[in-house]
């Protein structure tokens with residue numbers, strides 16, 4: 001199954017929905033530059049990519065993931081989504097993504113460091129604060145960013161903290177970055193609840209969260225703190241269900257102790273597939289892409305879905321759920337809090353100014369709510385588009401405007 005093909009079809013639909021010309025759509029069909037290297041570390045080989053999809057609005061921007069399923073099709077799709085996400089977020093970036101086909105769970109610290117440094121060495125010529133700026137993604141974190149920054153600075157011979165974001169605070173990172181994806185997603189979730197679950201009290205809204213990593217865990221904590229009833233969560237090993245609502249702080253302490261959520265005692269163990277099919281009001285998808293496909297789309301009972309992961313619903317499933325009236329808050333809006341705070345970090349690195357954290361928190365909130373409103377207003381105005389299509393239209397319009405000014 002090619003995700004790239006899915007995306008091209010999603011783009012093609014904008015011709016009819018927003019009168020975008022075929023030439024304009026064709027200009028978005030291909031990535032600007034695909035860089036591929038086979039990294040060699042301790043006699044093992046790891047395929048690795050950095051794909052700059054677009055630099056029309058500014059330097060490339062997007063994370064680097066470590067996962068055994070990484071492929072060129074996946075990295076290119078993620079780079080395409082970053083292009084739309086950054087455009088919709090109204091920040092001065094094109095879109096890019098990177099990945100290494102590698103299972104970090106099987107590696108020790110020395111190997112993780114060696115692989116991270118090898119990546120920076122291999123791709124240093126296509127990275128840089130004005131060229132393409134990586135960040136964390138699935139199974140990479142501030143330590144990964146620190147190794148990559150250090151390696152890059154050794155090669156170029158001077159400091160350039162703006163070449164990467166999601167760094168430790170001591171290296172020019174920003175505290176807000178750690179839970180920024182979930183924080184942004186939560187602002188959007190509140191807006192969604194205001195529009196679509198208007199008469200409900202949070203304690204009557206049942207929520208399931210797939211994925212208990214950086215995005216899903218913080219999202220569950222924020223929703224639980226506001227009294228939403230989190231009835232199920234899962235990690236890569238399986239899930240846990242409790243119809244009275246799970247105690248998220250105790251569950252996250254359990255997880256922090258190195259356990260999997262499925263073995264937690266206050267609930268019934270369920271599989272990831274069962275979690276997706278629960279009859280809940282809100283399903284938060286915070287794991288990987290292609291979790292809902294045509295194979296399970298007709299079993300999905302949730303009436304509202306928030307995509308905190310990138311691409312968790314494939315095109316065929318998307319059509320099926322749309323036809324059924326499921327409200328889907330699309331990834332390019334829902335998870336854009338991460339890259340918005342990356343932008344704050346990059347801007348600080350470039351100016352040398354340190355901005356007040358409360359001010360930045362407020363700015364993130366303002367941007368997320370404002371971007372929701374722009375998407376929601378277009379959705380209402382058009383009347384025949386999904387929330388995703390409204391978000392795509394706004395994003396594509398801005399990239400095309402930049403392209404036109406340049407031509």
Ligand code: GLU
Nearest residue numbers: 062063135137338339342
């Ligand atoms: N990996 C995150 C994403 O998919 C963050 C990207 C960034 O901060 O550049 O949006």
